[in-house]
Amino acid sequence: MDYLMKRIRFIIILIFSLIIFGVVQWQLSTNGNLSGAKILWVSEILKSACIGFGLYAIVMFFRVK
Numbered sequence: 780m781d782y783l784m785k786r787i788r789f790i791i792i793l794i795f796s797l798i799i800f801g802v803v804q805w806q807l808s809t810n811g812n813l814s815g816a817k818i819l820w821v822s823e824i825l826k827s828a829c830i831g832f833g834l835y836a837i838v839m840f841f842r843v844k
Contacts, residue, residue: 785843786840786843789836789837789839789840790836790840792832792833792835793833793836793837793840796829796830796833796836797829797833800826800829800830803822803825803826803829804826806822807819
């Protein structure tokens with residue numbers, strides 16, 4: 780139990796990163812009105828941040844002592 784309690788924060792970060800990444804991907808694929816350059820640029824930054832936070836959570840999950 781103590782093992783999971785120390786890592787729960789990183790599990791939550793990973794879950795929320797995956798949810799946000801999925802929502803952005805779903806919105807971009809289903810909504811035809813999202814064609815502006817600024818919207819696509821912001822969505823790429825958001826997807827990159829989600830991937831970065833996901834990788835951070837995975838690395839820190841195994842690194843916590």
